[in-house]
Amino acid sequence: MNHKLTVIIIEDEKNICTFIETTLAAHDYKAVSAYSGKEGLSYITSLCPDIVLLDLGLPDIDGMDIIRKVREFSSVPILVISARIGESEKVQALDAGADDYITKPFGTSELLARIRTALRHSQMSANAPKSVEASYRSGDLTINFEKRLVTIADQEIHLTQIEYKLVSLLALNAGKVLTYDFIINHIWGPYADSNNQILRVNMAHIRRKMEENPADPKYISTEIGVGYRMREPDN
């Protein structure tokens, strides 16, 4: 197949753009850099990229505004590049419609994994918006969505209704971070108390049932102040 996936990088630091471009080109992506928000927005409309990498601190337009503007006309996956300190900024970007974030500085493998995950999810929802995968498998963990069955090393794990909903929601979005608000909205409905304590208690129960060592979890990782992320499924 000759068609290369197009990535637009919106980032005002030329060095970082060059590094990402080189990396992506080496992995068979077509990478285009935009050094300002305006330029980036025009590339997104003209090039119809498969994914957008967006730095939030741009000189001309606020990163949040770019996310909102893009979301008005496109559902292209947006991967936000952010600094370590500033959980609120990440949460805001995710709630504004970004698909995931990656913390500066990052390694090549991490960047590629995030891009693959985002692409996988966007293709999944584009090809078959209704039918979801029948199962999730990662390491010893298997989730059968039809039978609502969770097993670890073929041993059935007994989860409560809410716990199963939580695990399946995370598994369907595996590899992607889900914010507290997003999860609470999905499980407890839009009118639920926005206090995330109940969510974290439930996650603690799930960890105790699913993880060998709850303090060193294999399947569901925590991103404190932001949300939870389930491990990518094995292929």
Place this chain on the structure above:
Amino acid sequence: MKHAKKRMDKKTLLRNILITSLILGFTTAGSFAFYNFTDNADNVAILYILAVVFTARFTTGYVPGIIASFFSVICVNYAFTYPYFSISFSLDGYPLTFAAMMIIASLTSMTTTHLKEKNRILNEQEKLLMEAEKEKMRANLLRAVSHDLRTPLTSIIGTSSTYLDSGPSFSEEEKCQMVQTIYDDSNWLLHMVENLLSVTRIRQADAHVTTSLEPLEEVISEAVSRLKKRLPEAKVKVSIPDDFIMVPMDATLIEQVIINLLENGIYHGNSDAPMELTASVSDGQAFFRIRDHGQGIREDLLPHIFDGYADTPTSSGDSRKGMGIGLSICKTIIMAHDGEIWAENLPEGAAFTFTLPLGDEPYES
């Protein structure tokens, strides 16, 4: 004492008047009650002496005490000695009583004023000392920072310029090694910068942080996974209580502390045995204990290990392994949480422990 009087403002004056009249009023009322009850006026003078002492103690300056003793003498003379309700200066020994009360009042005032003055001076000295200590810490930190930042930067710039200048003459293997050095040093630099940035989350005004309830296990697991991302070969054995425990904290900062302590153990322990990270709860405190099975901490470094620039001149110049800023930042962060942190040598290896207060409602109902 003139300047004391000059400094006495209206508020102090009012306060003095109020206290003096209150004490004297109570004493007079008490004396009447006592007199009516026992029909005996001999001990009334003692009550007034007490009043004078109290007045001198609780007011500022000499004047209230002297006024109180003057009033007391008159009162005792007028109301409680024969002839009742008239002033008489011809009583036997009266001048002596008068003089004695005056002297008691002056002496007490003098002593208390002196004590107060001394206290103030002591307080001021302490404040100055604390300021100096803070200044010293700041200077130490700055020195440690510039030293610790310059070292990896020197290596990065040096290695990369060598590569650029004479790249073709090196073998592939050598080139790889050079890039690896640059990679390692930049990672170390990043770690340092993150440490320094974390301190900006501590409020300048009261040296505290904004805390929120966080599950202990999530903070620990994220810290360990972040450490493993950077040091994939690191081995950490984690154990936590079975209960679900929420601890008020700034999670980003506590993660930083855990990572610093684990890394410190890995670099300094010189041991292949895994690090141990144990969390427990007792007495309203969460305890985090990080221990290694290495060579322990040199006894002479132990008391100053959190001081920032602990490295003595005798220690090697390899500052990469000197956790100078790392440990002092740990202390700053834990202090900002009202917790405690300490280091100790165990029969095998060393242990760092820090505590965080659990607050009012540690357990989720």
